[in-house]
Amino acid sequence: MTENTPLSTATTTSHLDKNLEEKSLERLAARYKSRKKWLVVQPVSNTSMMVDSGSVSMPLNLLMVATLAGELFDVSFIDERIGDKVPEDLSPYDVVAVTSRTLNASKAYAIGKRAKKQGKTVILGGVHPTMLQDEALKYSTCVVYGEIESVWTELATDLILQKMKPVYRATALKPMTSMQGPDFSYALKGRNKKKYSSRIPILATKGCPVGCNFCTTPTIYGKNYRYRNIDFVLDEMRYHQDRLGKEKVHFSFMDDNISFRPSYFTDLLEEMAKLGVRWNANISMNFLHKPEIAELAGWSGCDLMSIGFESLNPETLKSVHKGSNRLDNYETAVNNLHRNGIAIQGYFMFGFDNDSEESFQLTYDFIMDNQIEFPVFSLVTPFPGTPYYEEMKPRLRHFDWDKYDTYHYMFEPYGMSGEKLLENFIKLQKEVYKGKAIMKRMQGKPFNWVWLANYKMNRFTSKLRPETYL
Numbered sequence: 001m002t003e004n005t006p007l008s009t010a011t012t013t014s015h016l017d018k019n020l021e022e023k024s025l026e027r028l029a030a031r032y033k034s035r036k037k038w039l040v041v042q043p044v045s046n047t048s049m050m051v052d053s054g055s056v057s058m059p060l061n062l063l064m065v066a067t068l069a070g071e072l073f074d075v076s077f078i079d080e081r082i083g084d085k086v087p088e089d090l091s092p093y094d095v096v097a098v099t100s101r102t103l104n105a106s107k108a109y110a111i112g113k114r115a116k117k118q119g120k121t122v123i124l125g126g127v128h129p130t131m132l133q134d135e136a137l138k139y140s141t142c143v144v145y146g147e148i149e150s151v152w153t154e155l156a157t158d159l160i161l162q163k164m165k166p167v168y169r170a171t172a173l174k175p176m177t178s179m180q181g182p183d184f185s186y187a188l189k190g191r192n193k194k195k196y197s198s199r200i201p202i203l204a205t206k207g208c209p210v211g212c213n214f215c216t217t218p219t220i221y222g223k224n225y226r227y228r229n230i231d232f233v234l235d236e237m238r239y240h241q242d243r244l245g246k247e248k249v250h251f252s253f254m255d256d257n258i259s260f261r262p263s264y265f266t267d268l269l270e271e272m273a274k275l276g277v278r279w280n281a282n283i284s285m286n287f288l289h290k291p292e293i294a295e296l297a298g299w300s301g302c303d304l305m306s307i308g309f310e311s312l313n314p315e316t317l318k319s320v321h322k323g324s325n326r327l328d329n330y331e332t333a334v335n336n337l338h339r340n341g342i343a344i345q346g347y348f349m350f351g352f353d354n355d356s357e358e359s360f361q362l363t364y365d366f367i368m369d370n371q372i373e374f375p376v377f378s379l380v381t382p383f384p385g386t387p388y389y390e391e392m393k394p395r396l397r398h399f400d401w402d403k404y405d406t407y408h409y410m411f412e413p414y415g416m417s418g419e420k421l422l423e424n425f426i427k428l429q430k431e432v433y434k435g436k437a438i439m440k441r442m443q444g445k446p447f448n449w450v451w452l453a454n455y456k457m458n459r460f461t462s463k464l465r466p467e468t469y470l
Contacts, residue, residue, distance in 0.1 A: 063187060096111065142165060285330070351425075377432075382410065
């Protein structure tokens with residue numbers, strides 16, 4: 001019996017454990033007559049870049065927080081990115097829970113500080129509080145380290161008993177096999193819900209064993225690869241098909257590395273093909289040299305894959321432990337996807353010590369020669385808590401979290417001056433998104449949202465100046 005067989009013994013046992021936990025918590029809440037009111041907040045960022053502009057994805061992780069809390073408590077949901085406002089007066093709430101990445105940490109901290117001043121229990125979670133617990137505790141009652149699902153029983157119990165600990169960190173991460181989907185009604189009943197992207201976020205797996213030294217994923221979700229029962233993923237897709245009254249719903253997988261276990265990935269795609277959905281995902285380079293993977297992805301409804309090419313310099317890839325990327329596979333992977341009608345969102349980073357002015361020309365040539373539909377460029381950003389951050393900390397220009405958005409200039413690489421870095425970085429973006437370059441890259445491609453994204457990038461890049469990145 002395979003690990004993803006529906007109703008396996010492990011799955012059934014997991015269901016029983018979960019039901020027992022839920023009933024125990026419900027009895028405890030009833031005994032203490034605890035029906036605390038929660039305010040769950042997704043902060044907007046202060047960055048000047050195109051991070052929270054236009055339509056944004058529904059915040060899947062925060063929806064899971066709301067779903068868990070909603071089983072015991074009354075929950076209100078606010079997403080500042082779509083125009084919701086956190087009230088100045090927080091008296092209607094007992095608990096204020098805020099998620100945070102580094103680039104919106106200052107906003108999260110401001111909310112937490114105000115809530116603490118008003119006597120509320122403040123829970124901070126997400127990537128940044130996990131990586132910098134001591135800092136986050138200055139603005140909160142407690143910090144959730146990593147995912148909330150793995151500490152929920154302990155956290156909820158302590159909240160009911162009013163005996164909060166400063167940090168909630170799981171000794172072991174929960175299996176995902178029987179993980180149910182979040183309750184999307186928290187986001188969909190808001191008055192600004194039309195500002196959400198039509199692409200529905202969904203999750204099938206967590207964790208990434210690759211271990212790039214600039215990545216936060218192993219700390220948050222672990223290096224062990226966990227995955228949901230395929231039937232639960234499909235049921236979640238069917239729910240959205242029924243809700244929207246159509247078959248061709250578009251899903252965005254939020255997984256960091258959806259293809260790491262090939263047998264699970266291919267089984268999932270074979271079942272998805274029967275639903276008629278469209279989808280996109282992040283995928284690791286080392287699976288795409290196999291033509292059958294791209295064929296199956298295209299057949300099952302994939303229209304875009306996001307790939308972290310990162311660099312065309314083998315020494316750079318080696319220095320950041322990006323072992324899954326082999327330069328001799330790049331063109332093969334691209335051709336396999338394009339042959340199956342799958343567009344590519346390609347990520348490229350600059351500012352590594354091994355970079356030179358030639359790095360920009362190599363990247364431009366690769367993008368144009370291979371017709372990469374949606375190139376995304378960023379400057380190297382050592383995020384707090386990663387090995388790369390500890391290595392680069394003495395060289396960092398500042399610690400203004402608002403600028404940790406992968407677009408601001410963090411440190412001067414050994415291979416070129418900061419001035420030359422920004423000059424070439426801007427030139428590359430303008431050249432790639434010139435009208436003629438867009439037409440060449442998109443020649444023969446179906447007219448869809450990727451064209452619109454290129455048009456927006458043409459307008460955005462035309463206004464870029466070096467001071468934008470300082």
